Amino acid sequence: MEVKIIVSLALILAVMIAVYGWWTGSRQQSVYIQALSDNLRVLSHSHAHDAATFIVTQEYAGLESHMMNAASMPEVLSIQVAEPDGHLLCNIQRSSRGIHPTLSYKITHIAVPGRPEPDLRREGDQLVSWAPILAGTHLGWVRMALTLKTANELQVATWKSSLQIGALWILVGTLLMIIVVKRPLRAIRELSQFAQELQDRKGAQVSVRRGVYEIDLLADALNHSSTQLRDAEQRLLAEQERLTVTLQSIGDGVIATDTGNRVMLLNQIAEQLTGWSEEEAKGKELGQVLKLGTDTEYAEVMTQLGSVLEARRTLELPGQHHIVSKSGALRTVTANGAPIIDSLGQLAGTVLVIRDVTEKAEIEAEKRELAQQLAQSQKMEAVGQLAGGVAHDFNNMLGVIIGHAELALLRTGTSGEMHDRLREILDAATRSADITKQLLAFSRQQHAEPKVLDLNETIARMLKMLHRLIGEDIDLSWSPGFNVSKVRIDPSQLDQIMANLCVNARDAIAGVGNISIYTENITLSDHDKARIADLVPGEHVMLVVADSGAGMSREVMDRVFEPFYTTKALGRGTGLGLATVFGIVKQNGGHIEVQSEPGRGATFRIYLPAIQEATEERTLEKEKPVGGTETVLLVEDEPAIMDIGTTILTQLGYTVYPASSPEQAIAIADDMGREIDLLLTDVIMPGMNGKDLSEQLLANRPQLKCLFMSGYTADVIAERGKFNADMCFLQKPFTMQSLAAKVREALAGD
Secondary structure, three states, rough: OOHHHHHHHHHHHHHOOOOOOHHHHHHHHHHHHHHHHHHHHHHHHHHHHHHHHHHHHHHHHHHHHHHHHHOOOEEEEEEEOOOOOOOOEEEOOOOOOOOOOEEEEOOEEOOOOOOOOOEEEOOOEEEEEEEEEOOOOEEEEEEEEEHHHHHHHHHHHHHHHHHHHHHHHHHHHHHHHHHHHHHHHHHHHHHHHHHHHHHHHHOOOOOOOOOOHHHHHHHHHHHHHHHOOOHHHHHHHHHHHHHHHHHHOOOOOEEEOOOOOOEEEEEEEEEHHHHHOOOHOOOOOOOHOEEEEEOOOOOOHHHHHHHHOOOOOOOOOHHHHHHHHOOOOOOEEEEEEEEEEOOOOOOOEEEEEEEOOOOHHHHHHHHHHHHHHHHHHHEEEEEHHHHHHHHHHHHHHHHHHHHHHHHHHOOOOOOOOHHHHHHHHHHHHHHHHHHHHHHHHHHOOOOOOOEOOOOHHHHHHHHHHHHHHHHHOOOEEEEEOOOOOOOOOHHHHHHHHHHHHHHHHHHHOOOOEEEEEEEEEEOOHHHHHHOOOOOOOOOEEEEEEEEEEOOOOOOHHOOOOOOOOOOOOOOOOOOOOOHHHHHHHOOOOOOOEEEOOOOOOOOEEEEOOOOOOOOOOOOOOOOOOOOOOOOEEEEEHHHHHHHHHHHHHHHHEEEEEEEEOOHHHHHHOOOOOOOEEEEEOOOOOOOOOHHHHHHHHHHHHOOOOOEEEEOOOHHHHHHHOOOOOOOOOOOOOOOOOHHHHHHHHHHHOO
8 A cells, every 4th residue: 555655656756747847848938928028019119119210210221230230139039120021221131049140131021010119920930020110200111030949949948957856856755755754654554443443442442642632733734724724714805895996996096007007096086087897897998998089199298107117116196187088078187107016026007086166167267267257357446546536636627617717708808809719618518527527437436426227228229320420331230139128327427338339340440341230138147257256146238339340459459548649640549438338337337348350340348237217308408597696615725626616606796705724614504694695615625625515514504505516526435434325416627617517506406
């Protein structure tokens, strides 16, 4: 029995060693061929890149010299450089390993692959690589052939070595088995004798020699090892489950690839972003699964990820990118990549972490838009305040000029040189007053009397006037919206808006063209606040004026509403038209925006809050009485205005008590022997404003009527808390007629 077991074990050992030697040789051959394949792929691509340089510069002698150097490797059998149709440019051959390579001109044409893609194949005892030569276009092929004779020799040598070592191990193993197996066999024999004796003696106690228990010890060791292996497997499964749960719980998309850039893993977020399931994506090239922006943008990203592999470092891709899912959904993301290093320190692939920042990007874009609108609004507000202040001071001077001109005209005849010159002075002052009105309109300080209007009806009545403004060469189309809501605005201000927009459109059209006007109801939502920040969401009426003119650049559009800014020739415009429109719209709680491109005309859109009230008829002013005999206390800190006001009121028949300060006015009013019917006072004065002065005088003279005047308008003064909307107000500069009318209105009021 011992001989049979030893011989059987020796034969089994011999077979195992032979099989192991064959497997080891095949494995060594496979590893060698794989390494040879990788080197051949890299070499052929490198030589193809070098060949492209020589072919482009047509240095064919340099090409042959370069390829001859490349063929000096012992394993290289041939290197051939061919054009896309197979025509040989260089043919280097070697009959066998160890022979010096030579240039051969025996053949001039070879069969090449059909598509310009790299190809690596095995042809008999040769390993052949086809590498396309690319330089913006396909220039040809580089074919390299390496001999596999060394690989075959390596397999045979490995097998022989294994057999030799195996024979020695069989001899040694047999001796060891004789020594090692003999004792367990003796234990088994003793166990057999124990069983036989146990049977023969009918359960009597039988002594067993030491050595039977060694088999039990071996079984115990195997059981213990099996238990440890089972516990290790359970720990591995639990760790894998924790890793999977953690990966799926990450709020960012995670994509892992191998060194060949093929997808190996996607977590749940990455599946949502790409539209691919993990099963579908596994093994696919990353570019098929991850559609990151345009082809150019994806190429840049892949180049940056390549640097991750080369440098083995984490890289955050700069900026934000757009990712398109399988279903076509577009999301904005940021990404960073990191190399995957295995336990042996080898590079195993790349992990790409993608964070969805779509909502954040939208919020940031909205913030930038709002910031831009705020900056523009603050700029226009600052310019408006400056324009309003200039207009206020200028109005005082114009009031003096107009008043003296009117008084002088009353003392001259209706003809003559002096009368004509005074008329020119008055006309120039009136035109200057119109300019200050435009400045006040821009700064939202123009005196207005808003009414509820039907926009369609009001604009329809203007069409004849607008036709005269734009001329016959320009077609004016009017498209009123259906059932358009009412708006609240001063009719004269609406006239200014339409006249300025149409004149501006006319000047932008060279020759014939068209201007389109239309209205419609529109509902602004919270989403629209990103574009129209100064409007409250809700119902509005949109008025649109579009033209087919020359259009505007972005730089012009940014300044188009600034006062005195114009692109027209000198003498053709003051730069106040669109500034006036801007101020009127803002004064009435609306918004204006412009859309234009050079050569594509311009479109102005005005949004006014919708009003659910009946329209108010526009009435003409009635003639007011010219003068009277009442007593007026005139309070004005500007001496020139004081002088002209006193003169006009006196000529109108009134008794005037002039006061250059509130303190002087109080002193005059304290004399109860003086009858005072009307207080005519400036609102803004040093020391005390007109409102406080009137309240102090009314305490002792409750029947006193009050008329306030200012270069600022009533609504601006009311915003500063110095004026009530129902108080009687006179806007500077005033004419004799307007002063007379307002005085009579104040004296007749409650």
